[in-house]
Structures are given as C-alpha cells and as structure tokens.
Amino acid sequence: MSYNTTEVLTGGVVFAAALAFGVYATQVAGLGNGSQSYDLTASFRSLEGIAVGSDVRLAGVKIGTVSDVVLNSETFRADTTVAINDGILIPEDSSIIISSEGLLGGNYVEVMPGGSTYNLEAGDEVTDTQGAVSLISLLVKFVSGGGGS
Numbered sequence: 028m029s030y031n032t033t034e035v036l037t038g039g040v041v042f043a044a045a046l047a048f049g050v051y052a053t054q055v056a057g058l059g060n061g062s063q064s065y066d067l068t069a070s071f072r073s074l075e076g077i078a079v080g081s082d083v084r085l086a087g088v089k090i091g092t093v094s095d096v097v098l099n100s101e102t103f104r105a106d107t108t109v110a111i112n113d114g115i116l117i118p119e120d121s122s123i124i125i126s127s128e129g130l131l132g133g134n135y136v137e138v139m140p141g142g143s144t145y146n147l148e149a150g151d152e153v154t155d156t157q158g159a160v161s162l163i164s165l166l167v168k169f170v171s172g173g174g175g176s
Contacts, residue, residue, distance in 0.1 A: 064091060064110040065149035069123045073158035074105040076134030077125060083109045084126075085138040090115045093136060105158075109136060118143040122155035134159060 074096060083091035095108035111117065120141030127134050147153065 063113040065113060066094065066108050066110055067117070067147055067149075067151055067153055069107050069109065069153040069156045070099065070102065070104045071107060071125065071156050071158040072104055074107065074125065075159035076127070077107075077136060077159070081133075082135040083111065083138065084135055085115070085117075085140065090138065107136075116146040117153075119145045119147050119151070120155070121147070121153060122157065123153045124157040125159040127159075 077093060077096070079093055079096060081093040082089050083093065091109055091111040093107060094110040097106050098104075099106045109123070117138060118141040120143040122139045122141070124137050124139060125134055126137040
C-alpha cells in the first residue's frame with residue numbers, strides 16, 4: 028500500500044490545524060494548567076441562562092467561571108460556586124448579580140465590588156445576590172399595563 032505525498036501532507040496539515048484548535052479551545056475555556064483560582068459560593072433565587080462554564084465578570088472583564096450549580100432542596104435556591112482567578116481580590120461586601128449582554132445576548136455572572144477593606148477568601152459566601160430577571164415576565168407586565176404598586 029503506497030501513499031501519495033499530497034495525501035500525507037494534507038493529512039499532516041489537517042492534524043496540525045486540529046491540534047492548534049484544541050490548544051486554543053482549552054486556553055479560551057480556562058482549562059490550561061497556568062490558571063489558578065479560588066472558589067466563592069452564592070445562592071440565587073433564579074439562575075436563568077447560567078450554567079457551569081458561564082463567565083464571571085467584573086467591570087466587563089472576565090475574572091472567572093461558574094464551576095458548580097446545585098439546587099438546595101431546603102431553600103429551593105440555586106447554590107452556585109464560582110472560580111475566581113488568583114490575584115483578583117473581591118471586597119467582602121460585594122454583590123453578585125445575573126446580568127444579560129442585551130436582548131438577544133446570553134447571561135453571565137457579574138461581580139459588583141463593595142467598598143470594604145477586607146476581602147473574601149477561598150470558600151467564603153457572597154450573601155448579597157440578585158437572580159436573573161425574566162424578560163418574558165417583564166414583557167407580560169408591560170403589555171398588560173400592570174406594574175403593581
């Protein structure tokens with residue numbers, strides 16, 4: 028069985044492109060071995076649009092990812108773990124909210140820094156949280172003219 032030189036070269040180029048894409052994908056996903064992080068926990072009423080791997084941002088800059096989401100069967104809230112990149116210090120009175128990139132954009136977790144001089148440490152819980160706001164429920168309220176008092 029003999030192989031044509033063109034076939035071997037084409038196979039090599041395809042393999043190199045696939046390998047380069049794999050390296051790029053792991054770096055973008057934060058799976059590279061150079062990224063160290065620490066975990067914080069938070070509990071949300073609604074995590075609509077958020078899943079493991081979603082971005083955690085501060086001032087629009089990605090500072091981590093959502094690493095775990097479980098339903099708390101006692102409180103019926105979404106207990107969430109976020110992995111924050113080492114070197115990013117979050118004041119202890121900060122809040123975490125679910126934000127949207129726009130009408131058609133996805134949701135992400137946004138850290139709103141507080142003013143405390145003390146910082147959160149690995150394993151700490153952020154107690155000031157705001158869940159996702161459902162766009163559908165807002166539109167229904169607007170259309171029906173109800174806003175409540």
